[in-house]
Amino acid sequence: MPVNDLEAPAMMRAAVLNEYVGGAGLVVQDVPRPVPEAGEVLIEVAATPINPSDLAFLEGNYSPRPTLPTRAGSLVLAACSGAEDGGSDSTVGVSPGSAMGPGISVEDALTADSGQPLLVSGFLFVEEDGTVTLVSLMAESLPPIPGGDQLVVEGLDLGGYQFSESQGLRWTDDLVQVLGVLNGNTLTVSDTLSG
Numbered sequence: 759m760p761v762n763d764l765e766a767p768a769m770m771r772a773a774v775l776n777e778y779v780g781g782a783g784l785v786v787q788d789v790p791r792p793v794p795e796a797g798e799v800l801i802e803v804a805a806t807p808i809n810p811s812d813l814a815f816l817e818g819n820y821s822p823r824p825t826l827p828t829r830a831g832s833l834v835l836a837a838c839s840g841a842e843d844g845g846s847d848s849t850v851g852v853s854p855g856s857a858m859g860p861g862i863s864v865e866d867a868l869t870a871d872s873g874q875p876l877l878v879s880g881f882l883f884v885e886e887d888g889t890v891t892l893v894s895l896m897a898e899s900l901p902p903i904p905g906g907d908q909l910v911v912e913g914l915d916l917g918g919y920q921f922s923e924s925q926g927l928r929w930t931d932d933l934v935q936v937l938g939v940l941n942g943n944t945l946t947v948s949d950t951l952s953g
Contacts, residue, residue: 767791776827778818811862811879864894864907870940877937878909878945882919884928890914892936892945901927911936913947 770791777783794800862870864880880892883904894906901924914936921928938945 774827775816780817784816810866864892864909867909867940868907868943872941873939875937875939877935879933879935882930882934886926896929901925902929910944912944
């Protein structure tokens with residue numbers, strides 16, 4: 759059944775975290791099915807991985823820490839029926855948003871298998887030559903100095919991010935999440951992965 763069918767039931771099954779006590783706080787239960795607004799689609803989850811950051815999230819050891827109860831999961835493989843604007847049916851990797859999970863760290867991404875879609879959290883840093891990196895640490899200086907683990911990011915539309923700027927460098931002051939396919943130390947963003 760298409761996920762955007764007008765006859766879709768009002769309720770759905772979801773993994774809901776009620777307590778930060780690890781997997782014991784996670785309960786599969788019926789919840790109201792979200793109603794997509796203009797420009798949005800409703801997806802049907804086909805699969806979701808469990809990453810080390812998801813386990814830390816379930817224990818309350820990963821920031822941001824949303825108010826409970828919350829839905830768990832940082833990345834899903836989903837069936838998406840064509841949107842009203844003429845989109846085609848496809849299977850995509852989708853970021854469910856920060857309310858759904860934290861994504862994985864740059865460090866965890868660097869140890870992940872290449873070729874898989876990942877939602878990675880870090881700070882964006884844009885160098886004078888336009889090279890974009892996602893970094894795990896940002897030293898407080900002006901301009902800041904990126905540090906820790908780093909991924910080169912390709913194909914990212916920077917228009918949706920708020921940057922600070924100094925001396926030809928740009929950076930995000932807050933953690934952001936980037937969804938892409940990992941190949942070595944490069945995270946490639948693709949239109950087929952956007953949620």
